[in-house]
Amino acid sequence: MVSAVSFRKTDLEEFLQNYFYKGFQSCIPLQGDAGLRSYYRIKESDDRSYILMDCPPTYCSIDPFIEIAHYLRSQNFSSPEIFHFDSKKGFIILEDFGDVSVKNVIQNSPHDLHLRKNTYSSMLDVLILLQQNIPTFSLKIYDNNLLLNELKLFTEWYILYRLKRNLSIIELDDFKDIWQRILNHQLSFNNCLVLRDYHVENIMYLESYKGIKSLGLLDFQDAIIGSPIYDVISVLEDARIKVPRAFALDCLKYFAAEKKLELPDVLVDYHILGAQRNLRILGVFARKYIRDKNGNYLRYIPLVLEYLNYDLSHPIMLKLKNWFSKIIN
Structure with a gap:
């Protein structure tokens, strides 16, 4: 029997391939929050980096994040630019703000x-x-x-x-x-x-x-x-x-x-x-x-x-x- 985890891993790999069609150098897990979202830093061969948000749809929708991120940017606040997303499956590729909080x-x-x-x-x-x-x-x-x-x-x-x-x-x-x-x-x-x-x-x-x-x-x-x-x-x-x-x-x-x-x-x-x-x-x-x-x-x-x-x-x-x-x- 194929598990739900296996399905999600396959979905994630397909999502990443759609955006990083030339491949990427690394995908490193980052510290998450108190919820069930997971985050990864993805680096391309030219050292450009992005943040991947993995938010299972069974936990919550990513649509509010996307909508509010666009609103904040429209008001001239610094919120991450969104480069690619899949609302149905709960994946987003975001601008990387670095490690310094x-x-x-x-x-x-x-x-x-x-x-x-x-x-x-x-x-x-x-x-x-x-x-x-x-x-x-x-x-x-x-x-x-x-x-x-x-x-x-x-x-x-x-x-x-x-x-x-x-x-x-x-x-x-x-x-x-x-x-x-x-x-x-x-x-x-x-x-x-x-x-x-x-x-x-x-x-x-x-x-x-x-x-x-x-x-x-x-x-x-x-x-x-x-x-x-x-x-x-x-x-x-x-x-x-x-x-x-x-x-x-x-x-x-x-x-x-x-x-x-x-x-x-x-x-x-x-x-x-x-x-x-x-x-x-x-x-x-x-x-x-x-x-x-x-x-x-x-x-x-x-x-x-x-x-x-x-x-x-x-x-x-x-x-x-x-x-x-x-x-x-």
């Missing part, structure tokens, strides 16, 4: 505070410009129902990982009721493009460009219409690199001033959406461990919990903080 830039100069400040200001500047326009094509709205639904990742996977049991009906109902009340306190409108995975490992440093063009955007296929604060949280509460609280607050002040928003309003949404996002991430990391037998993401949990503890410090979050303290001993 914003995370690498920051970690390679840990004591250069000026560099760190400028780098984070640039990431926020991208968001400020990005939020000036909304795509004309249809995207989901990050409404309260979707935010609540995402919290199932926490209640179904992180609780099981942490407590080795499921929540009782009463515990779960309390959690949902608390969150429904919290989400009603949001002050910002769902009125801008949210990339959702906007963090230092998904932003590449493009040395040959200046200004916002020097930041290469990746992993935006889950983009949605939502709060202008959400992607700011992705930057300032990054599970993969610790952002000091005082520095994060300075960044928030900068963002609020540039957006002409009141800082207390920004902080309300920051704490609400920050807590929601971090609970979701805890669930994602726990699911990777339990379901996918991948423990690589467990090392990020302590920092996510540290961010969550800050998010729960706002008075609006008091009932959730009490629930969390009672359940997660």
Whole structure:
């Protein structure tokens, strides 16, 4: 019997032959993301390189990635050019942005505070410009129902990982009721493009460009219409690199001033959406461990919990903080 894996390997080889009809020198696997997509760097004999994205259609469609990539390029942001794709089978050949991410830039100069400040200001500047326009094509709205639904990742996977049991009906109902009340306190409108995975490992440093063009955007296929604060949280509460609280607050002040928003309003949404996002991430990391037998993401949990503890410090979050303290001993 021929396996589905064999079929996909044959499809991939045919896809590559259609584009690289003269052949290529190498195809090297790269580190993937928390999903089921795979990435490879393909080099031709003249050392030109490309990125191959392999996204099984049973996992998700590549069409949103393609559509958003074209939109970002049309708005003068640096997103990878798409050279060849097969929507039906889930393959894309992309522009190669290299190996240097914003995370690498920051970690390679840990004591250069000026560099760190400028780098984070640039990431926020991208968001400020990005939020000036909304795509004309249809995207989901990050409404309260979707935010609540995402919290199932926490209640179904992180609780099981942490407590080795499921929540009782009463515990779960309390959690949902608390969150429904919290989400009603949001002050910002769902009125801008949210990339959702906007963090230092998904932003590449493009040395040959200046200004916002020097930041290469990746992993935006889950983009949605939502709060202008959400992607700011992705930057300032990054599970993969610790952002000091005082520095994060300075960044928030900068963002609020540039957006002409009141800082207390920004902080309300920051704490609400920050807590929601971090609970979701805890669930994602726990699911990777339990379901996918991948423990690589467990090392990020302590920092996510540290961010969550800050998010729960706002008075609006008091009932959730009490629930969390009672359940997660």
